[in-house]
Amino acid sequence: MENERDTWIREIDAVLQEWCQGDYVLGEYWFVQRCDPKRPLTKESEEAATEEINLAEVPIPGFVVITQTCDIVRSCKERPFIEVSPLFEVDPQRLLEIQKARRPQYTYIPGVAELNLVADLDRVMTVEKAVVAEWKRQQGCRDDEEIRALGQALARKRVRFAFPDDFVGFVSELQKRIKNKHNKSSNEGDALRALREIRVRASPSWNSPNIELMFWFIRDENQVDFQGLGWNQLLETWLQLIPKHGRFQDVNGSVVTMEDITAKDYLESDPLDLDHLSSQN
Secondary structure: OOOOOHHHHHHHHHHHOOOOOHHHOEEEEEEEEEEOOOOOOHHHHHHHHHHHOOEEEEEEEEEEOOHHHHHHHHOOOOOEEEEEEEEOOOHHHHHHHHHHHOOOEEOOOOOHHOOOOEEOOOEEEEEEEHHHHOOOOHHHHHHOOHHHHHHHHHHHHHOOOOOOOHHHHHHHHHHHHHHOOOOOOHHHHHHHHHHEEEEEEEEEEOOOOOOEEEEEEEHHHOOEEEEEEEEHHHHHHHHHOOOOEOOOEEEEEEEEOOOOOHHHHHHOOOOOOOOOOOOOO
16 A cells, blocks of 8 residues: 555656756746855855854746756656756857857857857756755756757866866967957857857877867857858967967967867867866856
8 A cells, every 4th residue: 555655756757757957947946055154255155154154045037957857857766866957047148158169167058049048067956856846947948959959068067178278378379368358249259159169189298298279169160261261261360379389389279160079089078168178257
């Protein structure tokens, strides 16, 4: 005979069968973070410090589920927890940068993008599945491509490559150019917004005393040459910002599509993003 606990476990499991990684909930919610009231680092922890408590509550517009779908749908009897991140509002320019995977602190959630909301992956909270079962589920990803992009963004947050300090300085002018031109109404601005990602490979390795660099500017397949300023001219402009210096004595680049770059070159290169190249997010 089924007891009360078995009944609501079955009910929770049934509701969670509909949830997927990337699904979200909107409303008045609170993110809870532990803090040191003697050394508060955020506005919310400063407020908690006045009450001499070590838990700060932060108002947020909603949560997104970041637990993998296969673990979400497993019975709460064996796997009772789900990880969620808070939704965070950004301006349209940063939203586009996040969509292009250039701000790995955040991840793009297609279902809520029209509200300029993204997931803040620096903040993760664990809740029990019974809590999520009471939320009004909103679909975060609508097709396999969006699901795959979300999974890659979540993985990138944890496994992204740490570039050497001298390389960070070496590409600083290129970084500034990208940030300054990205949102401009110009051919170059259009081109930067059309890039899927920028990748770089160091040969023979990042630890070598002399390094050959190859930059791949990967553009969307459906983008054509821009009138008056072609991709080759843009590439020349960008490469002029990273002339040979120090260990980096041979610098090359190419504008390609995903169909052009080989799997070997893709796997042996590392993605550039603005968080990698800047101390300011």
